[in-house]
Amino acid sequence: MKFGHKLKIEIDGYDAKGRGTARAEIAEGIERDIAVPHSAKGDELEVVFIKRDHAVKICELEKIVKAGADRIKPVCEHAGKCGGCIWQHLKYEAQLEEKMRGVRELFGKIGLEDKVLDVMPAEETLNYRNRMDYAVGWNGEIGLKETGSWNRYVDIKECHLLQPGAGEILQIVREWMTKHDLQPWDVKFHSGDVRYVVIRDGVNTNERMVIVVVGDATRISDKAKKDIKDKVLVLSPSPSPSPSSLLIGEQSKPADLSYAQSFEVLIGKPSITEVVNDVTYEIHPNSFFQTNTKMAARLQDVVLEAVRDAKTKKLLDLYCGLGFFGIAAAKKIGEIQEVVGYELDEEAIKLASQNMNVNEVGEKCRFFSGPAEALDWKDVKADTIILDPPRSGLHHKVIQTLLAEDSPSYPQTIIYVSCNYHRLEHELPSFMEKYDVVSIQPLDLFPQTRHIETVVILKLKALG
Ligand SMILES: C[S@@+](CC[C@H](N)C(=O)[O-])C[C@H]1O[C@@H](n2cnc3c(N)ncnc32)[C@H](O)[C@@H]1O
Numbered sequence: 001m002k003f004g005h006k007l008k009i010e011i012d013g014y015d016a017k018g019r020g021t022a023r024a025e026i027a028e029g030i031e032r033d034i035a036v037p038h039s040a041k042g043d044e045l046e047v048v049f050i051k052r053d054h055a056v057k058i059c060e061l062e063k064i065v066k067a068g069a070d071r072i073k074p075v076c077e078h079a080g081k082c083g084g085c086i087w088q089h090l091k092y093e094a095q096l097e098e099k100m101r102g103v104r105e106l107f108g109k110i111g112l113e114d115k116v117l118d119v120m121p122a123e124e125t126l127n128y129r130n131r132m133d134y135a136v137g138w139n140g141e142i143g144l145k146e147t148g149s150w151n152r153y154v155d156i157k158e159c160h161l162l163q164p165g166a167g168e169i170l171q172i173v174r175e176w177m178t179k180h181d182l183q184p185w186d187v188k189f190h191s192g193d194v195r196y197v198v199i200r201d202g203v204n205t206n207e208r209m210v211i212v213v214v215g216d217a218t219r220i221s222d223k224a225k226k227d228i229k230d231k232v233l234v235l236s237p238s239p240s241p242s243p244s245s246l247l248i249g250e251q252s253k254p255a256d257l258s259y260a261q262s263f264e265v266l267i268g269k270p271s272i273t274e275v276v277n278d279v280t281y282e283i284h285p286n287s288f289f290q291t292n293t294k295m296a297a298r299l300q301d302v303v304l305e306a307v308r309d310a311k312t313k314k315l316l317d318l319y320c321g322l323g324f325f326g327i328a329a330a331k332k333i334g335e336i337q338e339v340v341g342y343e344l345d346e347e348a349i350k351l352a353s354q355n356m357n358v359n360e361v362g363e364k365c366r367f368f369s370g371p372a373e374a375l376d377w378k379d380v381k382a383d384t385i386i387l388d389p390p391r392s393g394l395h396h397k398v399i400q401t402l403l404a405e406d407s408p409s410y411p412q413t414i415i416y417v418s419c420n421y422h423r424l425e426h427e428l429p430s431f432m433e434k435y436d437v438v439s440i441q442p443l444d445l446f447p448q449t450r451h452i453e454t455v456v457i458l459k460l461k462a463l464g
Helices: 092-109 166-179 222-233 293-309 324-332 346-358 396-402 421-431
Strands: 006-010 020-027 030-036 044-053 056-066 131-136 142-145 153-155 194-202 207-214 245-250 262-267 272-276 279-283 314-318 338-343 365-369 384-387 413-418 435-443 453-460
Touching (some): 006 020, 092 435, 131 166, 166 194, 272 293, 279 346, 293 453, 324 338, 396 421, 413 421, 421 435
Parallel strands (some): 207 245, 314 384
Antiparallel strands (some): 020 030, 044 056, 194 207, 272 279, 413 453
């Protein structure tokens, strides 16, 4: 089949990337697997073949002949092109159903389907994110990458994933770049000035931090700094949070990175504050923080309930970030005597140490920075461990060390928080040699996308 070939198909399901799938006859007697981004089950479509993804033919939607029952009109004008929301055209119930089908199918493969609990749906399906990293494209677009592309960008007017007002900020940066002759970054040739506009919100504190990430901060004149500062200061706060801080960040590495190596603060403070379940967190501009504040509170509830049920005395919060779970556990669970947090990001660890004092649990907590794979369990001996690794999952050494035959004392309870349940299919079988899986709780922290968070509770098997 040649690029540009047109087909008529009916979508019969979704693949792991959230694309609608179909099996189509591309020539007499020859059938192929087709995937169409932004399509819905039951859609009858005219599509055109644009690229291959291994054996799958990726097609672009040209015409909806008949819409599937789950299709709705998206709220956002960029839906259908923007890579931020692959499923905005699907009813929320259909999104949840498809996520849960995927979760049940995958855990079913390792005999755990009956451990999967009902999903906790999102409290808000739009405007739920507290952070967006908008890239500056080579033609001066500011927005998100197009679905399936690494170098084509959607120039975003308004984004419905963040709280309102992001579009106005992006427009200020566009006009500022033109006025001061600042060039958009070119990801291919690693040249230009302005690379990313990152917006982070303290949803419960009404704070908003704007970070303009540039390649070389010395290229931003004092006049340009004053200009953007003045423009941002006059942004009206209602109904959206007005920026409480503005930073110029510098990232000189050629890789496509939205975090900065250094910052200059033009307005406000160099961090933002968020409060979740009455626990206060100071957040560094580069640090990880759960991106859905409302659902982060529910996630914390689930994790803390498991910590409490385990009658935890010593808790290890591995991949702890700025202490999201560990500090809350120390503050809310009286029986806990000690919390040890371990995390790669040094800035996050500095903030965790600050956050433990802000929340008056400094005497119970200790935070260390370093790679989880280098941690020596003999130094920790926790009875409960929280594991919350990045999307890539656990380093194999972490699993090896945790389950080593000579391990001095296995933790009684492991609470594995994962934003990528596909990794769990590979990792859980090793744990299951020594641990029973008690429950798997899915929580929808990411509406309009195919992602879902899961909390898996593991209990040490009885010896004998
Ligand atoms: C999903 S986040 C969880 C953070 C924290 N538990 C929270 O809820 O805010 C994963 C964290 O793992 C950290 N990380 C990534 N690789 C790591 C490694 N090799 N060792 C330790 N921490 C790592 C990241 O910096 C990030 O803070």
